[in-house]
Amino acid sequence: MNVLWLQSAGCGGCTMSLLCAESPNVLDLLAGAGIRLLWHPALSVESGAEVRALLAAIEAGAVALDVLCVEGSIATGPRGTGRYQILSGTGMPMLDWLRRLAPLAGDVVAVGTCATYGGITTAGGNPSDAVGVQYDGARPGGALEAGFRARSGRRVINVAGCPTHPDWVTETLLLLAAGQLEETALDALGRPRFYADHLVHHGCSKNEFYEYKASARSLSEMGCMMEHLGCIGTQAVGDCNIRPWNGQGSCTRGGYPCINCTAPEFEEPRHSFTETPKIAGIPVGLPTDMPKAWFMALASLSKAATPERIARNATADRVEVPPTLRKPR
Amino acid sequence: MSEGDRRLIVGPFNRVEGDLEIRLDIRDGQVAEARVNSPLYRGFERMLPGKDPRDALTIVPRICGICSISQSAAAARALAMACSMAPTPQGERVAALIHAIENVIDHLTHFNLFFMPDFTRAPYAGRDWHGAAVARFTAMEGAAQRATLEARAALLHVVGMLAGKWPHTLAIQPGGVTRAPTARDQARILASLSAFRRHLEGVVFGAPLEEFIALTSTDALLNWQTGDAGLFLRIAADLGLARLGQGAGRYLSFGAYPLEGGHGFAPGLWRGGALAPLDTRGITEDLSHSWMLGPAAHPSQGVTDPDEEMRDSAYSWCKAPRLAGETMETGALARQVVDGHPLARDLAAQGGVLARVAARLLELARSQLLLEDLARGIRPEASFMSGPTTLRDGVGEGLVEAARGALGHWLRIERGRIAAYQIVAPTTWNFSPRDSAGAPGPVEAALAGVPVQPGEETPLAVQHVVRSFDPCMVCTVH
Numbered sequence: 001m002n003v004l005w006l007q008s009a010g011c012g013g014c015t016m017s018l019l020c021a022e023s024p025n026v027l028d029l030l031a032g033a034g035i036r037l038l039w040h041p042a043l044s045v046e047s048g049a050e051v052r053a054l055l056a057a058i059e060a061g062a063v064a065l066d067v068l069c070v071e072g073s074i075a076t077g078p079r080g081t082g083r084y085q086i087l088s089g090t091g092m093p094m095l096d097w098l099r100r101l102a103p104l105a106g107d108v109v110a111v112g113t114c115a116t117y118g119g120i121t122t123a124g125g126n127p128s129d130a131v132g133v134q135y136d137g138a139r140p141g142g143a144l145e146a147g148f149r150a151r152s153g154r155r156v157i158n159v160a161g162c163p164t165h166p167d168w169v170t171e172t173l174l175l176l177a178a179g180q181l182e183e184t185a186l187d188a189l190g191r192p193r194f195y196a197d198h199l200v201h202h203g204c205s206k207n208e209f210y211e212y213k214a215s216a217r218s219l220s221e222m223g224c225m226m227e228h229l230g231c232i233g234t235q236a237v238g239d240c241n242i243r244p245w246n247g248q249g250s251c252t253r254g255g256y257p258c259i260n261c262t263a264p265e266f267e268e269p270r271h272s273f274t275e276t277p278k279i280a281g282i283p284v285g286l287p288t289d290m291p292k293a294w295f296m297a298l299a300s301l302s303k304a305a306t307p308e309r310i311a312r313n314a315t316a317d318r319v320e321v322p323p324t325l326r327k328p329r
Numbered sequence: 330m331s332e333g334d335r336r337l338i339v340g341p342f343n344r345v346e347g348d349l350e351i352r353l354d355i356r357d358g359q360v361a362e363a364r365v366n367s368p369l370y371r372g373f374e375r376m377l378p379g380k381d382p383r384d385a386l387t388i389v390p391r392i393c394g395i396c397s398i399s400q401s402a403a404a405a406r407a408l409a410m411a412c413s414m415a416p417t418p419q420g421e422r423v424a425a426l427i428h429a430i431e432n433v434i435d436h437l438t439h440f441n442l443f444f445m446p447d448f449t450r451a452p453y454a455g456r457d458w459h460g461a462a463v464a465r466f467t468a469m470e471g472a473a474q475r476a477t478l479e480a481r482a483a484l485l486h487v488v489g490m491l492a493g494k495w496p497h498t499l500a501i502q503p504g505g506v507t508r509a510p511t512a513r514d515q516a517r518i519l520a521s522l523s524a525f526r527r528h529l530e531g532v533v534f535g536a537p538l539e540e541f542i543a544l545t546s547t548d549a550l551l552n553w554q555t556g557d558a559g560l561f562l563r564i565a566a567d568l569g570l571a572r573l574g575q576g577a578g579r580y581l582s583f584g585a586y587p588l589e590g591g592h593g594f595a596p597g598l599w600r601g602g603a604l605a606p607l608d609t610r611g612i613t614e615d616l617s618h619s620w621m622l623g624p625a626a627h628p629s630q631g632v633t634d635p636d637e638e639m640r641d642s643a644y645s646w647c648k649a650p651r652l653a654g655e656t657m658e659t660g661a662l663a664r665q666v667v668d669g670h671p672l673a674r675d676l677a678a679q680g681g682v683l684a685r686v687a688a689r690l691l692e693l694a695r696s697q698l699l700l701e702d703l704a705r706g707i708r709p710e711a712s713f714m715s716g717p718t719t720l721r722d723g724v725g726e727g728l729v730e731a732a733r734g735a736l737g738h739w740l741r742i743e744r745g746r747i748a749a750y751q752i753v754a755p756t757t758w759n760f761s762p763r764d765s766a767g768a769p770g771p772v773e774a775a776l777a778g779v780p781v782q783p784g785e786e787t788p789l790a791v792q793h794v795v796r797s798f799d800p801c802m803v804c805t806v807h
Contacts, residue, residue, distance in 0.1 A: 007347070011391050011392060011496075012803055013393070013394020016395050017495075019438070019478055019482070020482045020495070022482045022483075025475055025479050025482070027478065028475065037469065040343075042343070042344065042442065042443070043468060044468055045344075045467075046343070047339075047341070047342055047343050047344070048341065048786060051341045052341075075371070078637035078639075083639060084370045084635075085348065085368060087348075088340030088342060088366070089339060089340025089341050089342070090340070091338075120388060120391040123388060124376025124379070124388075125376065127370075127371065127372025127376060127635075128371050130371070163494075163496055219717075220505070220508070220509065220713060220714035245493065245494035245495075246482075246486055246488055246490075247486030247489040249488070249489030249493045250493055253493055254494065255493070255506075255507030255508035256507045257499075259499075272381040272383050272384055273383070273499075274383055275383075317509040317712070
């Protein structure tokens with residue numbers, strides 16, 4: 001399976017994350033599955049004229065393009081020209097390159113939340129008028145039209161995340177190479193369900209604090225960060241706490257809130273990322289699929305039932321009260 | 330133009346982070362003039378005004394996937410200054426540890442994945458080192474590339490543990506870090522560092538790090554024969570990389586890893602072969618050849634107003650930073666020269682491709698020792714975060730050293746909101762366009778005189794020079 005990887009208007013962090021793939025390393029993993037990178041901006045030897053020749057060969061149909069991976073949002077400014085990002089050496093905006101290459105690709109994979117929905121590049125008034133490959137925020141239709149279909153007949157595959165977990169990207173490619181990524185394997189926003197059917201809350205190491213709404217008040221405290229510190233792990237899709245990052249990490253394990261980076265428009269939460277918006281002291285936002293009345297009732301009940309150990313540890317930066325040992329019978 | 334004179338547009342320029350295009354005017358078989366274009370504008374400095382100051386810590390790391398922690402650290406320091414607070418000493422130590430790991434893996438990635446693969450190319454097939462270079466550094470296949478990826482991923486487990494993930498952590502805060510390490514964590518960190526030392530000594534240097542750090546002259550360096558460093562030095566001697574792409578000898582470092590007892594690597598300037606104190610008030614960003622509107626200004630007064638017309642007299646989205654009117658080179662070589670390492674000082678006399686790459690290797694070795702000290706000095710019983718603060722009004726300057734050099738953030742907070750935010754990144758210095766006096770940026774100047782072989786469309790020597798700077802183009806314009 002031939003893969004061409006282009007970096008558009010983004011930070012390159014999804015590639016940097018990809019290089020953290022382990023067991024096996026990313027080179028062995030891709031090669032072992034018969035996945036060949038035609039060109040990758042960080043990895044390939046070819047530069048300049050050699051790359052332009054490759055792009056010409058793809059356009060001429062001399063080189064088959066099975067998968068086009070796009071990392072980064074697509075700048076459409078200034079004034080719709082796309083000239084905020086010229087693909088260097090070609091004089092042509094990345095916007096135009098994408099529109100020329102995408103119809104030639106067996107599949108188009110948008111890597112990262114910039115490429116999927118616009119992401120952080122569109123924060124704060126979106127200075128470069130950036131969009132995602134097939135979405136503009138949550139709205140279908142980005143650099144490519146909502147109705148765009150790759151040669152496979154599939155819409156753009158949206159591997160969202162800021163950055164993407166290395167496995168989200170490699171496993172998407174593995175499934176494509178094996179012919180096992182059907183339309184039903186994607187959620188309504190085009191994200192692979194193998195990670196998007198989970199919530200960041202699943203497996204969160206702060207779950208016991210969550211059960212009792214025993215909350216951290218400031219960053220570095222161990223308690224649940226939903227009530228005060230802006231954490232939306234109960235609403236955000238991702239298996240971040242089921243398969244950890246960089247060995248054993250995740251945002252919540254690192255002591256800071258989930259900011260819902262796999263979702264369209266996460267970049268503008270309309271409140272500070274690290275502060276939970278409240279109305280009359282009640283946090284706004286419910287855990288996914290939770291009826292409001294039940295949540296309120298359970299929260300007040302569990303808060304009242306909070307054991308001393310959990311209450312004290314919630315506002316400490318380390319375990320101050322260990323679990324009581326049960327006497328063996 | 331006479332026969333053989335020509336103009337080349339080099340791009341897409343890969344194995345650099347982000348987008349880079351270089352225009353070369355070739356005369357008499359060498360580069361007469363180079364113009365460096367950063368062809369991507371995103372406008373981070375325009376996203377931030379109006380936002381809660383704390384949100385900078387979520388947004389600015391995402392300027393760059395390879396210098397993400399450096400961006401975090403600069404923002405945290407600028408915010409701390411703006412509200413007159415300081416991190417706890419142990420919080421500062423853990424932040425330095427996380428930051429130094431990013432810089433170390435960036436050096437390792439640059440050497441193995443970005444820089445060395447060029448020596449596997451066909452035009453070098455007749456050289457006696459070519460077979461070894463092919464075995465070690467063939468893109469996506471070489472043995473060194475695989476080993477690098479595995480050592481890199483393993484060392485990043487320390488960042489996963491302390492900071493949740495890499496890149497784009499929110500762990501570094503004005504008051505310290507969000508997670509207090511335990512004694513068990515400290516033991517794991519030391520175990521990871523021990524494994525990384527084994528990689529460096531077994532693969533990269535082929536000898537104890539202390540022996541490489543003890544080198545004091547370029548001559549002694551060129552006699553180093555072991556490890557992949559030895560292979561590089563053999564190539565460097567054969568190809569004359571010491572004289573290729575020489576810089577102006579002006580080096581800038583903001584100082585890396587501020588700690589209770591001073592910086593891990595000292596701040597300062599090196600100019601005319603001598604140290605000079607650093608005064609950031611002398612920094613201006615010139616916009617004469619940038620697709621930006623407005624006057625030249627100190628970053629605390631600067632604006633980012635893109636020229637939608639992309640006027641013909643300009644050629645890059647990058648601004649042109651100058652210190653007291655002069656270009657400055659920044660990066661590992663600058664840091665090690667300013668910090669006073671004798672090998673770096675000797676390398677600086679030539680200041681070419683060899684100097685930049687060797688200084689990165691030197692810093693890689695020295696940073697391992699620094700990391701071990703930082704980890705051993707963790708006191709799990711201490712506090713890692715100072716109390717929460719309110720950010721109402723203030724101005725801040727956050728100066729750090731990213732892998733690629735001096736990174737500064739300048740911000741102003743008014744009534745609890747960001748009023749202004751300006752960033753000058755290392756590659757903004759190194760890859761700056763010309764200024765109003767017509768003075769080329771450091772890479773533009775270093776490329777003048779570089780040989781170009783007949784028929785070369787993407788000249789190899791030009792690639793060596795450009796990659797020796799380890800540019801990060803996504804940071805450059807931001």
